[in-house]
Amino acid sequence: MWLAVCACAQADEGVLLRSEKGLRSHLCGALRIQLTGTAEVYCESEQGVESLAQRIASTAKRVRERGARLGLLLEADESPGRVRMYIVSTLSDRAVIAIESIEDRPEPDVDRSLALKVLDAYQVVTAARVVLPSSQLAIAATLARPAPTIRAWLTFLDAGGGVSVGSRKRTFAAFALGMTRLLPASRLELGAGARLASRDREQSRAGQVSVFERGGVLTARLLLRRGRFELGGAMDGLLSVFSAEGVARDGSRGERRLLVPSFALALDVRYRLFANAFLRAAPALELSLLQQRWAIDGSTLIDQGLARVSLPLSLVVALPLSRRGDELQP
Numbered sequence: 001m002w003l004a005v006c007a008c009a010q011a012d013e014g015v016l017l018r019s020e021k022g023l024r025s026h027l028c029g030a031l032r033i034q035l036t037g038t039a040e041v042y043c044e045s046e047q048g049v050e051s052l053a054q055r056i057a058s059t060a061k062r063v064r065e066r067g068a069r070l071g072l073l074l075e076a077d078e079s080p081g082r083v084r085m086y087i088v089s090t091l092s093d094r095a096v097i098a099i100e101s102i103e104d105r106p107e108p109d110v111d112r113s114l115a116l117k118v119l120d121a122y123q124v125v126t127a128a129r130v131v132l133p134s135s136q137l138a139i140a141a142t143l144a145r146p147a148p149t150i151r152a153w154l155t156f157l158d159a160g161g162g163v164s165v166g167s168r169k170r171t172f173a174a175f176a177l178g179m180t181r182l183l184p185a186s187r188l189e190l191g192a193g194a195r196l197a198s199r200d201r202e203q204s205r206a207g208q209v210s211v212f213e214r215g216g217v218l219t220a221r222l223l224l225r226r227g228r229f230e231l232g233g234a235m236d237g238l239l240s241v242f243s244a245e246g247v248a249r250d251g252s253r254g255e256r257r258l259l260v261p262s263f264a265l266a267l268d269v270r271y272r273l274f275a276n277a278f279l280r281a282a283p284a285l286e287l288s289l290l291q292q293r294w295a296i297d298g299s300t301l302i303d304q305g306l307a308r309v310s311l312p313l314s315l316v317v318a319l320p321l322s323r324r325g326d327e328l329q330p
Helices: 027-034 052-066 108-127 136-142
Strands: 015-019 041-045 070-076 082-088 096-103 152-165 169-182 186-197 200-204 207-226 229-248 253-274 277-281 284-288 293-296 299-303 307-320
Touching: 015 027, 015 052, 027 041, 027 108, 052 070, 052 082, 070 108, 082 108, 096 108, 108 152, 152 186, 169 207, 169 307, 186 229, 200 299, 207 253, 207 293, 207 299, 229 284, 229 293, 253 307
Parallel strands: 015 041, 015 070
Antiparallel strands: 070 082, 082 096, 152 169, 152 307, 169 186, 186 207, 200 207, 207 229, 229 253, 253 277, 253 284, 277 307, 284 307, 293 299
């Protein structure tokens, strides 16, 4: 049993790339691929020779004229074989949001990596109103201080299903809803949800037992972000209701419900499909706090044990909590 999620994004305001002719000529195409469905990408060459401060101010002005949300400014680094990218807002005197310096290699992975960094910045600026100190322009000109740290809150929806294996094997569907704290290189999630497992049946000479499981889940997750991949761990607390129905050999029937707390430790691995949508695999070890044996007339038909391994696969979609959020911290 599986749950499906459709994430449909629309272009919003856009990103403007300005660079000297011949500098990272494939970055424009990489940006358009990574920001598909999220933002329009405009690319243009710079004209004339200006100082860095003038180029940043000019880029901010062009971003405003285009009605875009972010500007990107490329320049050759002082170190041979490197290039710098400035992520620029619309404010001329408080323009620079981040600075990236990379090797100027021809490999397409370089352009994809830069495009993903731009996507992250765009998502955060969408979720927060940018407030930067007036000294930020000097940071860009001198590179004397590090780029600001970007933080924002988002909501997330996680839906999917999988199989749990222990003394018995069952399939299940699950979903969770919560909040994400997005940091430059990591992600923290707190949420709550529900899980619904398939019915477990067993029959013997003593009779037949059918057990149905459903319950709630609290989850905390911490991941490190690197390009399209995220890797971390999760801790879940579960409170499940087991409903059992039994039919004895003589035809008599009985029912019982049992409330069972448990917890799980999971490895959380994600791959970015597009924008804020991720494919998530989270193999987990679940430990129950109560032994579950279901018997008829003293004959045990189902023994579910205390430990099991769950193998879920799900789709995670994260969206801005609001257009007002945390400030960008220098």
